[in-house]
Amino acid sequence: MSEPIVWLTIFVLSVFVGIEVIAKVSSTLHTPLMSGANAIHGIILLGAVIVTGSTDNAVATAVGLVAIVLAAVNMVGGFVVTDRMLVMFTRRKPMKRDEVGR
């Protein structure tokens, strides 16, 4: 297979997987799911790091650093806020009573 076809294949399969894995989500979880997916696209941080690390132009470096800060806010903040929401869902189990104290 030529390279563009490989990428297209990965893309199309990912579309189907993306829909399939969340197809049965209950409306209760819409907000955390949206928030978690939001955190996952913070992985653009990886792209920002690679691009910034491979330029020697000062302006490009500065722009890249801004992109890194923004992407890190997205990724770290997204996962932390999602976890805060989900703690509240798990805490109602009587077994986990000790988690309540925060």
Add this chain to the structure above:
Amino acid sequence: MITGTPIWVQLVYLACAVSFILALKGLSGPKTARVGNLIGAGAAGVAVLVPFFYLDLDHVVLILLAVAVGSAAGFLGAQRVQMTQMPQMVALFNGVGGGAAALVALLELADFADLVAGQGTADLVPTFDVVATVFTIVVGSVSFSGSIVTFAKLQELMTSRPVLFPGLPLVFGGALLVTLVLAVVVVNEPSTLFGVLLGLIGLVIGALLVLPVGGADVPIVISLLNAFTGLTVAAGGYVLGNVVLLVAGTLVGASGTFLTLLMAGAMGRSVLNILFGAFKGGSTLGAGEASDRPVRSASPEDVAILLGYADRVIVVPGYGLAVAQAQHTLRELVEVLGARGTQVDYAIHPVAGRMPGHMNVLLAEAQVPYEQLIEMDDINGDFKQTDVVLVVGANDVVNPAARTTPSAPIYGMPILNADEAQQVVFMKRSMRPGFAGIENELLFDPRTTMLFGDAKDSLGKLLAAVKTL
């Protein structure tokens, strides 16, 4: 592009991509959601570390510093935000992600432009790479400015009602046309300057796209912009030849689009109608002002008697409850009523709060037992046999206009049938309309009693009064 990357790196990336699939799968079930989120966080952390080990990166210190600054800001923001303000926090995080993707693409485009200038020919740059780059710049910018406007609406830095001005459709169409022309130019000959212009127009389009959307529909737009950002990350992954970005971005793009459709369905709206409904005329504009028609209001003691001697009570909690931080007082009231032998349940509208599922999060925070939270479809049949419906800080989700008034912006949205109960008690601060900005006929119904005041204050008095019965 894959060639040249060490095998171990490709294998780690594959593992990360699979982890993101497992993360989304986990997030869609209540028992596995937290683990799913942690898997996603772990995979993202590992993926970001990888380039430091196999690439000879420049500016490593600066990069690490930037990562630290961003992470600290994100962490603190996420830790400090009130659960009631979470929707706008998600919007903000999404916006900065879109902005980051646009900036990364801009740098890629600058590289292409340098390459073309150096070689004197555009042959070395694959056309589709430039197309993907242009896509990322535009859509990333749209996502950034759209999310910022969304944030401003939810944070009430600006009006939550649709913002329209004459000629908006023309300006919007013009901006799209200019984008298209510029995109064609850039694809033919990569240019950094035109790339920056594309980004700026993208910012304008994003703002124009979200401004006309009414407050109640904003969550749907957040979800849609979230999907947009996912797709830009996927396109960025293609250009950089990075599998993790491609898979993660595509997963978010696809699942986000699907989730948007699910949410719109729960509100009885189509996504196109939400985005462009306001363009067709003033139909999504509401009165937006308090009416001076007469209503029946009562004291907390009167309402206490009503509740105390009812057999069946349904509580309809809304965003106003959360804003007043009255969840705990409400739970106490429900417990006292339950001890008196009254059957009390909470009716949860799918979009109660500011986002689908938001109310569940807020009540879970107040430790309301899960079994008492009943979803709309399961409880709507019960209202006919209900003595009193207590509506706390909600309005639009019980507005019968959704059934009866085709011109209302919420027309077609499934609502809680509170109007079928024997008595309805509204706890509100004032007669001001709800987030959708339209009047609620139920407030003027002869069976309706108003209890004006801050929800926490009123619930406290109500609780005290019920205890003395």
